[in-house]
Amino acid sequence: MEHTIVMTGASRGIGRVAAEHLLRRSPDAHLLVVARGSSGAQLAAEFGAGGHTVSHVSADLGSLASVRSAAGEIRDRLDRGDLPPLHGLVGNAGMQYTNALTEGPDGFEATFAVNVLANHLFVRLLQDRFTAPARIVITASDTHFGDFKHNLGMVPGPAWKSPGVLARTGAFSKPDTAAGGRTAYSTSKLAAIYLVHEYARRLPAGIDAVAYNPGFVPGTGLARNAGPVSRFAMRRIMPVMTLTPFATSRSAAGRYLADVVLGTTYAPTGSYVDRSRADRSSQESYDPQREGELWEAAERFTAAYAAKADTCSGDMTSGSPR
Template identity: 85%
Template sequence: MKHTIVMTGASRGIGRVAARRILRRSPDAHLLVVARASRGARLAAELASGGYTVSHVPADLRSLDSVRAAAVGIRDRLDRGALPPLRGFVGNAGVQYTNALTEGPEGLEATFTVNVLANHLFVRLLQDRFAVPARIVITVSDTHFGDLRHNLGMVPGPVWRSPDTLARTGAFARPDTAAGGRTAYSTSKLAAIHLVHEYARRLPSGIDAVAYNPGFVPGTGLARDAGPVSRFAMRRVMPVMTLTPFATSPDTAGRRLADVVLGAIRAPTGSYVDRDRVGRSSEESYDPRREGDLWEAAERFL
């Protein structure tokens, strides 16, 4: 049956692999990619080259006004019958800056905006347009654990603050450094898991929400501003680690993301899929009070 899947972060890396696999595995899907106007049409044409149905909607995920316009445009296309029923949203786009001082157009901290608020705005504005059964998948990260086993010493663990603080620049120590930017990243991924738990509680039955952790995927650029030892390890050592359980290749991570989206990896709503199976996220990530506070704050920001 014809259906629509909306996806951010399909232009490169694991998202590009996942988009192609979704189209191959689900040829009835209309994949609607969200991308900046300068690349959206080109990306859609490249993905559609095998005869698949792909279109795009322009958006700058750093701007909530831009995200809102994109989501409203998707709603309009669904209402007019220009798109088949909506059955999926994939929030795969993510950013990490070299500081915790970068602002989006609305004055909010850019990491938190892209990795948390943009996804939330899409979910909320599309919530009543989903045709059940539907699935929301948000890409998260091992970094939210904050320990050596998961972060390999390259990314500081999350430092939770009130959502009003996290949404503003300078929320962390040494905000003008790469360490500050990486702390913003790991904290945003923890926040994304919190919201997945809240979606599981609040969204109507039949709309499942799942967090997907691809594991450590070398080549993502997380260590590009680290010291020389870390940069050397990322370039020379880490790619070899994809042959071990400690790291995942982009191809494998992308295929698994597609399988989560399509339900080939079975996961009930609220689940944390660790690579290719349902597992547990960090103990810190299970905090209903914090999750409720984050939901309420995100609603205010939007």
């Protein structure tokens, strides 16, 4: 049956590989890529040349107004019948800065805006357009464990604070340093898992939410805001680690992501998928109080942009665990 999969972060790295797998293995899929500027159109043209059905919507994920506009366009296209029923949303785009002081246009710390709020707003604005069975997949990271086993000492562990603090610049120690930026990243990935747990509680039956961890994947665009030495190491030196159990190649990570989206990997709603199988995330990531607080904060932060959709969609704000 023809269906639509909306995907962010499809233009490079594991997202590009996953998109190729989705189109090849699910020929009835209409892949709608969300990307900045002309990259979405270019990607749609490249994939379309292979006979696949791909379209695009432009959005700057650091801007909630831009996310709202993109989601609104997707809603309109679904309502007009220009797109087949929506069965998937893949929030794969992620950002890591060299500090924790970068502020987005809405006044939020940029890592938190892209890695947490953009995904949440997409879920909220498209929630009533999903046709079951449907699946939401949010790319997480094993940096949220905060131990050497999972990050090889390269990324500081999360430093959880109240969501109102995390959403603003300067939330972490030495916020003007790369360590501050990496702490913002690992903390944002912990936040993503918290929200997946809330989606699992609140979304209607038949719409599943899953967190996906690709593991450490050298050679992706995640370090594009790092200094030249770090970028060189990620591109030329770290890829050798894929020959060891400590890292995942782009091709494998992208394939695993496609497996989760397509349901090939068994993952009930609320699951954390570590590469190729559902597993436990960190002990810290199971905290109903934090999950509820983050949900309420994300609702407040995105309220002005979700208000229009709320008037014509089901209310998730008072959902209960399933």
